[in-house]
Amino acid sequence: METWDPNTKLTLTQIPLLTMKAGPRDGAAWMQRLKEEYKASIAYTGMNKSNDNDWFRISTxxxxxxRWTGKCWYVHNLLKYELDLQFDMLVTYLSTAPEIELPELDGNS
Incomplete structure (x- = not known):
């Protein structure tokens, strides 16, 4: 964290820390981890909205x-580009990061 800029550090201090180390195959511990994930996501989304930087919505x-799905968007030259997004929390989650998919862009790059 020493090399991070002050804005990044400030943002991270406003998001609740995730302390539960559990993945989808950990039963009740996974449910506790999900609660932490929800709290962090809600805090991050709230910060984005208050800074007029809202750019995604997700739900299970x-x-x-x-499995999570949602929408993300980007505004360029006053045009809003909205895309579907999806990702799966793998059974190896925490060790393996989820891969975010934008199906509409698949094969276009």
Whole structure:
């Protein structure tokens, strides 16, 4: 953190820390981790909205809360580009980061 700029440090101090080390196959511990993830996501989204920097919405797409879907957007030259997004929390989550997919851009780059 020593090399991070002051704005990044300030942002991180306003987001609750995640302390539970659990993944989807950890049962009750996973549910506790999800609560922490929700709190952090809500805090981050709230900060973005208050700074007029709102750029995504996500929600769970299955009962185990391992698949997430939503929308993300970008405004360029007063045009808003909105894309679907999706990702899965792999059973190896924490060791393996989720891969965010933008299906509409698949094969276009």
């Amino acid at each position: 797409a299955n009962p185990k809360e391992t």
